[in-house]
Amino acid sequence: MRNRLNRRVAAAASAGIGMTLLLAACGADAIESGGDASGGSDGGVDTSAGIDCAPYEEFGEIDGTTVSLYTSILAPEDQPYIDAFAPFTECTGVTVNYEGSAEFEAQLLVRVQGGNPPDIALFPQPGLLQTIVRDTGSVVPAPDAVEAAVDEFYGPDWKQYGTVDDEFYAAPNSANVKSFVWYSPSAFEEAGYEVPETWDDMLALSDQIVADNPGGEVKPWCAGIGSGDATGWTATDWMEDVMLRTAGADVYDQWVNHEIPFNDPAVATALETVGGILKNEDYVNGGIGGVQSIASTTFQDGGLPVLDGSCFMHRQASFYAANWPEGTEVAEDGDVFAFYLPPIEESAGEPILGAGEFVGAFADRPEVQAFQLYMTSSDFINLRAQGGQFIPPHSELDTANLTNPIDTLSAELLTSEDTTFRFDASDLMPGAVGAGSFWTEMTAWIAEDKADAEVLDAIEASWPQ
Incomplete structure (x- = not known):
C-alpha cells in the first residue's frame, strides 16, 4: 500500500489528474496585508477572459458599492485572491477591500463584539465559526443562492463544516494538505x-x-x-x-x-x-x-x-x-x-491531515450576497487555482489550472482510494x-x-x- 502511494506521489509532480475534489485544507501567513481587486495580476491569475455576469443580475443595482473581506491569508498568498476578485468588480462594479491579519482569530471576535465586523470573513476554523455564531448571533445565514450552489458543487461533508445547529452559514472555499x-x-x-x-x-x-x-x-x-x-x-x-x-x-x-x-x-x-x-x-x-x-x-x-x-x-x-x-x-x-x-x-x-477556509458573512446587503455567490462559482475557483496553493473542493475545478506541482501532489493524495482523510x-x-x-x-x-x-x-x- 505504501509503495503504491509513494509511486503515485512521485508521479503526481509531472502528471495531470482528473478527479472531483472532495477534500480541503487551510493556511495563513504572518505579515499584515491589504488591497483591493482593481490592480493587475502578480499571482499568475489570468483575468482577461472575463466571467459570466448573469448570476449577479438578480442582486439589482450594486455598482459603486463596497464589500470588506477579512482573512488570515496574507502576503504572498493574498495576491492570487485579490487578482481573482478583479473580474467580479469588472462585472458588477463592486469594490472588494481585502484585509489580512496575523491576529485574525483574536481580532475577528474583538471586531464583532465592538460592533465593527467585516462584511465577510474567511474562517479557517469551523470551531471558531461555531463559537461566533453561538456566542454573538452576528453571522448571517447564507443566502439561498449560495446554499444551492454549495449543494450543487460541493460534497455534503463540506457543507456540514459550515453548518451550525442545522443552519447553513458558510460555504467552503480553499484546500491544501x-x-x-x-x-x-x-x-x-x-x-x-x-x-x-x-x-x-x-x-x-x-x-x-x-x-x-x-x-x-x-x-x-x-x-x-x-x-x-x-x-x-x-x-x-x-x-x-x-x-x-x-x-x-x-x-x-x-x-x-x-x-x-x-x-x-x-x-x-x-x-x-x-x-x-x-x-x-x-x-x-x-x-x-x-x-x-x-x-x-x-x-x-x-x-x-x-x-x-x-x-x-x-x-x-x-x-x-x-x-x-x-x-x-x-x-x-x-x-x-x-x-x-x-x-x-x-x-x-x-x-492525511487537512483543513479549509469557509466564507461567512456578517451582512446581508445585495452586494455582499453577490460576492458570496461569486466565491462559490466555477469562475472564481478556476481563476484562483491558477495562482497556486489552492485546491477547492468544487466539482467544476479544471485540474489543468493546478499549475503548482504541490497542488497536483495534494490532489493526488486527497483522492487516493488508500487515503484516510481527517480535518484539522x-x-x-x-x-x-x-x-x-x-x-x-x-x-x-x-x-x-x-x-x-x-x-x-x-x-x-x-x-x-
Missing part, C-alpha cells in the same frame, strides 16, 4: 539519502543525518511556530498528524468531539511521539538554534534552512510553497519539494481550545519545556462545559 515534509532533492541525492516510506525509516534517516554531521551545525529538522496571536498552531498540526498515525481515525474523531479527554493515554502517546522529534536537541533546530528557538521562529522562516543545507526536513502544509524565496523552484527535481509524512501504525492506514482537529474544536489553549499550551511545551502531562491537563481543564 498538511501531511507533508519539505526537503531539498539535491541535498538528499548528494548525501545519498532516500525519501522515507515509514516513520521508522524517517527516524533512522534523522539519526543518520546526526551521525553524518557530528559538529551539530547541520541537523535533520527545522521548525517555527511563531504566528502572531496564532503562535502555536504549527505545533498542533504536528500533534494532529501524529495522533492520526498512532491512534487511528476513530480515536482521532473521539478526541475532536471530546468523547475522550484531552489527557487520555492515546493523546499522551501522540504528544510523546511528537516530542521525540521537536524536543530532541540532536534533531532540531537546524540553522536556527535549539529546541526553544522553535517558539521564537515564525512559521514562514521555519523551513528556510532547508535551502542552505543546515536542515534536511521541515514538516509543513502544502501552502508553505508560497513562503520559499522568489526564484526557488518547487519540483521533484527542483530546489525544494515535499514527501508524504509517513504512517506509524499499520492499522492507521495512510492518513484544532479547527473543529471549540474556539477556547482549538484557537486558544491548544495553541498556547503547545507553545509553552516548547518555549518553557512544560511537561507533557501538565500541558494535556491544562488543555483538558479549558474545554467548555
Whole structure:
C-alpha cells in the first residue's frame, strides 16, 4: 500500500489528474496585508477572459458599492485572491477591500463584539465559526443562492463544516494538505539519502543525518511556530498528524468531539511521539538554534534552512510553497519539494491531515450576497487555482489550472482510494481550545519545556462545559 502511494506521489509532480475534489485544507501567513481587486495580476491569475455576469443580475443595482473581506491569508498568498476578485468588480462594479491579519482569530471576535465586523470573513476554523455564531448571533445565514450552489458543487461533508445547529452559514472555499515534509532533492541525492516510506525509516534517516554531521551545525529538522496571536498552531498540526498515525481515525474523531479527554493515554502517546522529534536537541533546530528557538521562529522562516543545507526536513502544509524565496523552484527535481509524512501504525492506514477556509458573512446587503455567490462559482475557483496553493473542493475545478506541482501532489493524495482523510482537529474544536489553549499550551511545551502531562491537563481543564 505504501509503495503504491509513494509511486503515485512521485508521479503526481509531472502528471495531470482528473478527479472531483472532495477534500480541503487551510493556511495563513504572518505579515499584515491589504488591497483591493482593481490592480493587475502578480499571482499568475489570468483575468482577461472575463466571467459570466448573469448570476449577479438578480442582486439589482450594486455598482459603486463596497464589500470588506477579512482573512488570515496574507502576503504572498493574498495576491492570487485579490487578482481573482478583479473580474467580479469588472462585472458588477463592486469594490472588494481585502484585509489580512496575523491576529485574525483574536481580532475577528474583538471586531464583532465592538460592533465593527467585516462584511465577510474567511474562517479557517469551523470551531471558531461555531463559537461566533453561538456566542454573538452576528453571522448571517447564507443566502439561498449560495446554499444551492454549495449543494450543487460541493460534497455534503463540506457543507456540514459550515453548518451550525442545522443552519447553513458558510460555504467552503480553499484546500491544501498538511501531511507533508519539505526537503531539498539535491541535498538528499548528494548525501545519498532516500525519501522515507515509514516513520521508522524517517527516524533512522534523522539519526543518520546526526551521525553524518557530528559538529551539530547541520541537523535533520527545522521548525517555527511563531504566528502572531496564532503562535502555536504549527505545533498542533504536528500533534494532529501524529495522533492520526498512532491512534487511528476513530480515536482521532473521539478526541475532536471530546468523547475522550484531552489527557487520555492515546493523546499522551501522540504528544510523546511528537516530542521525540521537536524536543530532541540532536534533531532540531537546524540553522536556527535549539529546541526553544522553535517558539521564537515564525512559521514562514521555519523551513528556510532547508535551502542552505543546515536542515534536511521541515514538516509543513502544502501552502508553505508560497513562503520559499522568489526564484526557488518547487519540483521533484527542483530546489525544494515535499514527501508524504509517513504512517506509524499499520492499522492507521495512510492518513492525511487537512483543513479549509469557509466564507461567512456578517451582512446581508445585495452586494455582499453577490460576492458570496461569486466565491462559490466555477469562475472564481478556476481563476484562483491558477495562482497556486489552492485546491477547492468544487466539482467544476479544471485540474489543468493546478499549475503548482504541490497542488497536483495534494490532489493526488486527497483522492487516493488508500487515503484516510481527517480535518484539522484544532479547527473543529471549540474556539477556547482549538484557537486558544491548544495553541498556547503547545507553545509553552516548547518555549518553557512544560511537561507533557501538565500541558494535556491544562488543555483538558479549558474545554467548555
